Amino acid sequence: MLARFAVATERDCLDAVDAAAAAQESWAATAPRERGELLRTAYDILTAEVEEFASLMVRENGKSWADALGEAHYAKEFFRWFAEEAVRVPGDYRLSPAGDKRIVVDRQPIGVSLLITPWNFPAAMATRKLAPALAAGCATVLKPAAETPLTAAYLVEVLRRAGVPDGVVNLVTPVPPGPAVRRMLDRPEVRKLSFTGSTEVGRELLRGCADTVVHASMELGGNAPLLVLPGADLELTVREAVLAKLRNGGAACTAANRFYVHASLHEEFVARMDAALAEVRVGPGTDRRHTLGALVSLAERDKVAALVDAAVAQGATLVRGGHARPDGAFYEATLLTGVTHGSPLTRTEIFSAR
Structure with a gap:
């Protein structure tokens, strides 16, 4: 406490x-x-x-x-x-x-x-x-x-x-x-x-x-997408996309809440994003080496977990993450592909203040 x-x-x-x-x-x-x-x-x-x-x-x-x-x-x-x-x-x-x-x-x-x-x-x-x-x-x-x-x-x-x-x-x-x-x-x-x-x-x-x-x-509120179109510099795009998504643990009305990637770039974008997320260190902010902290409460952690689980159950592919940690309100940096457009994960703002 x-x-x-x-x-x-x-x-x-x-x-x-x-x-x-x-x-x-x-x-x-x-x-x-x-x-x-x-x-x-x-x-x-x-x-x-x-x-x-x-x-x-x-x-x-x-x-x-x-x-x-x-x-x-x-x-x-x-x-x-x-x-x-x-x-x-x-x-x-x-x-x-x-x-x-x-x-x-x-x-x-x-x-x-x-x-x-x-x-x-x-x-x-x-x-x-x-x-x-x-x-x-x-x-x-x-x-x-x-x-x-x-x-x-x-x-x-x-x-x-x-x-x-x-x-x-x-x-x-x-x-x-x-x-x-x-x-x-x-x-x-x-x-x-x-x-x-x-x-x-x-x-x-x-x-x-x-x-x-x-x-x-x-x-x-805010639930804005990030569009990745032909001609995009993927090195720059992925670097900025990770910042846009993970700033403040994703709890920002300005966050890139979902990504729509042109088919010609999809495979490379996913590989680069996966590699970038592999570098994210999850843990308490009291350790300054950690780059992704906890969600504000166990309820928020469980809300995120439920959205991810529902997307996977509907056919999405879990590329990375997808698990809550047992030692607090921490949730792994998670990457999903093939999420159904219009599903709860695409329509729900990860941060939603009351």
């Missing part, structure tokens, strides 16, 4: 909305330069603690060390970017069409923002939502995935150490999340929802936003 983490009740979640609402006016009135300096301080803290930051994700999420360190650097850059953008909120000033007035367009913080993040990039998805909201002057309620609350708690603590006032950033961890999120969306103080996760949950949340006309930003 890595740690115990409190489960938030619905009352806790509503209290977090109240805290954000109470802080909203004063945070919106804070000078943009001051907001920017606080974000820059948070960036500096994360830079100084970047290996500790990455190590937390390795232990909580199961990432390989390279993936975790890459995300730590990627995540902290959002604080630096929006530290600089806080002082650049645009507006407009122009002559009216009639020529007798001056029109001023000003931009104001939208208000309390509910930010819901997935487990696959627990740091980067949180900073990508927190940083612009805070830079614009919005108080926030962050709801991370139940699988990765520690990374979110660490980021909130970093912002507290940077000097962000009480009530401006609030963390809630309801389980199950649905009822509590709906209750928060029902509160008129919540004016913005930013959600990264599955299309199915996104539809539900958009319906929940309708009653109080909450402005919503959605980043929903």
Whole structure:
């Protein structure tokens, strides 16, 4: 066991909305330069603690060390970017069409923002939502995935150490999340929802936003193919395909979830891919030599195993891998050919945030 983490009740979640609402006016009135300096301080803290930051994700999420360190650097850059953008909120000033007035367009913080993040990039998805909201002057309620609350708690603590006032950033961890999120969306103080996760949950949340006309930003799912056509440089293609597929253990909405290879290239592509996957080292990210870490949970491991087993049962050929390891949520780098188009394996996103 890595740690115990409190489960938030619905009352806790509503209290977090109240805290954000109470802080909203004063945070919106804070000078943009001051907001920017606080974000820059948070960036500096994360830079100084970047290996500790990455190590937390390795232990909580199961990432390989390279993936975790890459995300730590990627995540902290959002604080630096929006530290600089806080002082650049645009507006407009122009002559009216009639020529007798001056029109001023000003931009104001939208208000309390509910930010819901997935487990696959627990740091980067949180900073990508927190940083612009805070830079614009919005108080926030962050709801991370139940699988990765520690990374979110660490980021909130970093912002507290940077000097962000009480009530401006609030963390809630309801389980199950649905009822509590709906209750928060029902509160008129919540004016913005930013959600990264599955299309199915996104539809539900958009319906929940309708009653109080909450402005919503959605980043929903992805199951993109990679096409290998005649004329492709297979050495380059396979090298980049492995990166595209195995980044973050395949748990990325931008991953190449399946490959369609022209018949004239198929045999060579499979041989090269098999050789590349043979070099993948599976194991805990605490050993920095490992290049493929664990899935986030045993349930995710079993989901992948079931998809592979079903594809083989339907006639696919197992070229490499295809087995779960008994010592945790590890699954071998796996290569299948002859998968039936339209089968569950081709239609299911390997990463699917709830």
